[in-house]
Amino acid sequence: MTAQNRNPLFVVIAGPTASGKSTLCERLVKEPQLGFERVITTTTRAPRPGEIDGVHYHFLSPEVFEEKVRAGEFLEWAWVHGDRRYGTLASSVIEPLSRGQNLVANVDVQGVASLRACCPRFPLLARSLVPVFINITPEELQQRIRARGTDDEAEIARRMATAEKERAAASQFEHQIHSGSRDEDFAALLEIIEQAKSHRG
Numbered sequence: 001m002t003a004q005n006r007n008p009l010f011v012v013i014a015g016p017t018a019s020g021k022s023t024l025c026e027r028l029v030k031e032p033q034l035g036f037e038r039v040i041t042t043t044t045r046a047p048r049p050g051e052i053d054g055v056h057y058h059f060l061s062p063e064v065f066e067e068k069v070r071a072g073e074f075l076e077w078a079w080v081h082g083d084r085r086y087g088t089l090a091s092s093v094i095e096p097l098s099r100g101q102n103l104v105a106n107v108d109v110q111g112v113a114s115l116r117a118c119c120p121r122f123p124l125l126a127r128s129l130v131p132v133f134i135n136i137t138p139e140e141l142q143q144r145i146r147a148r149g150t151d152d153e154a155e156i157a158r159r160m161a162t163a164e165k166e167r168a169a170a171s172q173f174e175h176q177i178h179s180g181s182r183d184e185d186f187a188a189l190l191e192i193i194e195q196a197k198s199h200r201g
């Protein structure tokens with residue numbers, strides 16, 4: 001077993017909307033030599049055509065999701081758009097980590113707080129968790145949201161207001177990336193991963 005297998009990392013990327021979380025997660029899992037897989041999260045929304053249970057998400061009925069919340073099986077969960085629930089089951093994280101699998105997830109600031117709160121219950125989570133916050137200026141953020149072209153003015157204003165609140169949480173994160181180009185952001189993430197490995201190795 002390699003040193004990396006004995007000390008798997010769970011990199012959790014948080015930051016405002018459009019700060020580049022998904023872009024970084026996708027790039028990290030695309031580099032096979034880095035050995036990262038995405039955490040498979042759980043949702044009550046219906047699968048879209050082509051989505052496979054256990055691959056894209058764990059799809060649960062609202063009733064089963066609720067049972068698992070009550071049983072304490074989630075590390076974090078949230079209501080999204082008022083009527084759907086999304087979350088991360090402890091088993092989706094602890095089982096791969098115990099096989100030595102490095103993991104990455106894109107979680108909101110509140111989700112990171114929940115993960116930290118679960119650390120006393122799960123020593124493996126506590127050992128592997130590497131929360132990273134992506135910092136971005138409001139000007140750059142607005143530019144990226146507009147360039148993405150998926151949101152109307154009201155939604156842009158809502159997202160900017162949420163981003164302001166999230167920025168206030170940045171100081172709780174040991175690791176931060178000050179977003180620049182895509183390549184600079186990825187290089188900064190790799191540096192954080194190297195640092196985290198050397199602290200655990």
Ligand SMILES: Nc1ncnc2c1ncn2[C@@H]1O[C@H](COP(=O)(O)OP(=O)(O)OP(=O)(O)O)[C@@H](O)[C@H]1O
Pocket residue numbers: 015016017018019020021022023024106144145147148179180181182183185
């Ligand atoms: N460093 C960067 N410089 C410029 N544009 C970027 C950078 N990183 C990502 N982008 C672009 O910004 C947009 C938002 O990126 P992405 O979807 O990864 O953000 P996100 O934080 O996952 O967003 P959300 O939380 O809203 O899902 C995308 O169009 C992406 O291509």
